[in-house]
Amino acid sequence: MFIVNVQRKVYTKDVHRIELQHIDKDALYVLEKLVAMGHIAYLVGGGVRDLLLGQRPKDYDISTSAKPEEIRKLFRNCILIGRRFRLAHIRFGKKIIEASTFRSGDPEDDSLILRDNEWGTPEQDVLRRDFTINGLFYDAAQEAVIDYVGGFEDLERREIKAIGQPFIRFRQDPVRMLRLLKFRARFGFSVDHDAHTALIETKHEILKSSPARVFEEIMRMLESGSAHVFFSLLMEYGLLPLILPGLSSFLDGLDGEEVYSLIQEVDRMVKEGQTLDRALLITCLFFPLLQKRVQMVFSNKEKPPHLGEIQEIAYVVFHETIDCFFHVPRRLKMISVSLAVLQFRLVPMEQRKGRGKRVPKDPCFSLAVHFLYIRSCIDPGLQKTVLDWQNALQNLSKEEVGSSSPLGKRRRSRGRSMTRQLRERDVERI
Secondary structure (H helix, E strand, C coil), X not given: CCCCCCCCEEECHHHHCCCHHHCCHHHHHHHHHHHHCCCCEEEECHHHHHHHCXXXXXXXXXXXXXXXXHHHHHCCCEEEECCCCCEEEEEECCEEEEEEECECCCXXXXXXXXXXXXXXXXXXXXXXXXXXXXXXXXXXCCCEEEECCCHHHHHHHCEECECCCHHHHHHHCCHHHHHHHHHHHHHCCEECHHHHHHHHHCHHHXXXXXXXXXXXXXXXXXXXXXXXXXXXXXXXXXXXXXXXXXXXXXXXXXXHHHHHHHHHHHHHHHHCCCCCCHHHHHHHHHHHHHHHHHHHHHCCCCCCCEHHHHHHHHHHHHHHXXXXXXXXXXXXXXXXXXXXXXXXXXXXXXXXXXXXCCCCCCCXXXXXXXXXXXXXXXXXXXXXHHHHHHHHHHHHHHHHHXXXXXXXXXXXXXXXXXXXXXXXCCCCEC
């Protein structure tokens, strides 16, 4: 059933049970200051949803009647970003509180949203949002949850339902399809029948999305602890073959379980509270493909390949697998490729007896050992090798702490950028 009429419901604290002390103090400060200056200001979206679910929100977003320029004048630590969707970022150290002005527009227009900077009311704003469980406002001054779209009841039913006609909403912003699968993966919620049907029938609209936004959604899911379920859903609903056909083909084959196993290990680490570098996460997606490609190319050759030869193949595999739809930032791409290539130095294709563990002058090497550790959690045969390299890194660190560290002096005196060091890395024969 589609939402047409807006009916305002207010849930008091004795019903929603959100405690102010569970809300970020800086978010409360922004809300209080906006209200004190005569503006309407609510906590909105995922932050309210997570608080109602008893979870700690990762982000706190605020919607307000204040215009972006008015927000910037109120907060010295504020910058304005975006053209398509003008936002205010209020910085508190590394933390960012995002504030947006209430939007308006025609929720029944199925044109792709290219710009969304028409200001409106809270009622109009909520109709521009994606799902009912994300359409809840929290009024900190009154300690009340305001619901215009039935999101509170849907949250209790653990159901994901689109605000408005899902076919139209997915055409307006195809990234909403990824977000639907994200919420299903994270919370295990069921999907409303109409949204389920629209997702299947409009999936090709995903190709009209901003590659940068799709990339960010993928990365956030790799950081969420629910990436394995998410990628399984992307395959089930046919979205991954559209945006990452190379990765999809591999996952659909006999060797695809290797990627899933790495993602599962990443999920475990994230749930334990570890924060993993994004380069590590991307490497999990394409390293098994690189490994198969290298074995196939050099299986019949007498001499093992140089790392430089493997690097050339790695860039090709990266492009076929990851960079075909996205435009991965250059530095992140270089580090990810470097981590994958260094695996063939850490675990050579041809073992040499009596050769010690020599740590190279490579800024990515310790991160490469970390990726080898992730691999060893799946393949016990790598555990001794990763332990040897960890000990070698530890011994090197002890040497650098000493008064005379030639390696440390060279690094400080040269002052080369990571990009240049990656280019100039020795391509030793394995």
